Amino acid sequence: MNSHVRHLIEPEDLTNEEIYELIELGEKMYQNPSDYADACKGKILASLFYEPSTRTKFSFDSAMLRLGGNLIGFSDANATSVKKGESIADTIKVMCFYADIAVMRHPKEGAPKLASQHSSMPIINGGDGGHQHPTQTLTDLLTIYNYKKKLEGHTIAFCGDLKYGRTVHSLIRTMARFDTKKCILISPEELQLPPSLKRQLNERYDIEIEEVTQLQDVIEEIDILYMTRIQKERFFNEEDYLKLKNSYILTRSRLSKAKEDMIIMHPLPRVNEIAYDVDEDPRAVYFEQSNLGVYVRMALITKLLGVDL
């Protein structure tokens, strides 16, 4: 396969400079979207969604349409030849004739990487099982940059399901590359960050990590609070899910001791981990975060396609 083609499978595929380049371009696109309305005219994005998604799929669709490009793809693998047992490699080899760039979501971990090994067009990982979700990470970084004006020097807390939450794994690894002041992990014992990731953070980065079980114990020192959903689809049995699903719920009253300029982020969808009354708080930025996701995806598409802006 063409080794010059760039893919985004995990955040480590981008250098720190490239990440800054993308979020700065995303910010420009957010400020003046009409300047980029024809940037991808004549180009086609294939969205290959082997499992359901609302935000990621529509965010990519919206990004490509705002760039003047076109869309093909599927959002239910059962309606395609995948159902007949076609391998990922075969699907991708054929899709390369039909599209210029593809985004893939797959329930099996490592599937987008496998696709990229057989692709002559750029492949973007739109989420693979509990593994990686790099464009959510870019969305999160643009949100932090938009509200905090820099990525470095923050105390960031992750709350909820840190074991299966792929958005957490991707973001924590990436924030560690940007001189994070401190990383606070708030979760029940059963849903703590995997030990291998903790070890990787300790070995590769000089980052202070604190693990607690109660949000109230640390809320005063947090700059960025990243809430997560306890995801039913990541559990092997219903019993474990029911036991833990209500572990951490953020309410407006619990925010009383938080910093005035703290921001509350969430990859969405939420179930009940953030009470609706928090939405009115100016620190709640999770809906704007979803909006920013479109612009950073626009920036990513133009970069991977090599569009001259």
Place this chain on the structure above:
Amino acid sequence: MLEVKGIENGIVLDHITSGNGLKVFDKMNLAEVDYPVVLVMNVESKRLGRKDIIKIENTFDVDLTILGLIDSNISVNLIKNGKLVDKKQAILPEIIHGLIECHNPRCITNFDDYTKPTFKRISTDPLEYECNYCEEVTEYKL
């Protein structure tokens, strides 16, 4: 006493810890090959007390990567024209390609036949390998 004659050309896997010979035979798929192979079990050894030996005749084209994972005692002897021309110790492989399965039940390599699982060694104590596709770290025990 059981006697097995030496080979003229091929590979002798010596000093296999007694009981591991069958495992090596199985993991190297030696039941599937079309060249002569001899598995000798439980023979006397000065170094180990008892040992297993495998003799593979008329080929040098054998993937020996798996040996270090099974038993670091194994010595690999290359025989040409009846003479020992090279002797080396089994080592822990840095990369394993296609010989073992990923222990992560969600890994794509367990579902898509097109790909061979590939692993990178990230630690020797404990012996841990990371899957190239899903990045799951597995403490390796055969």
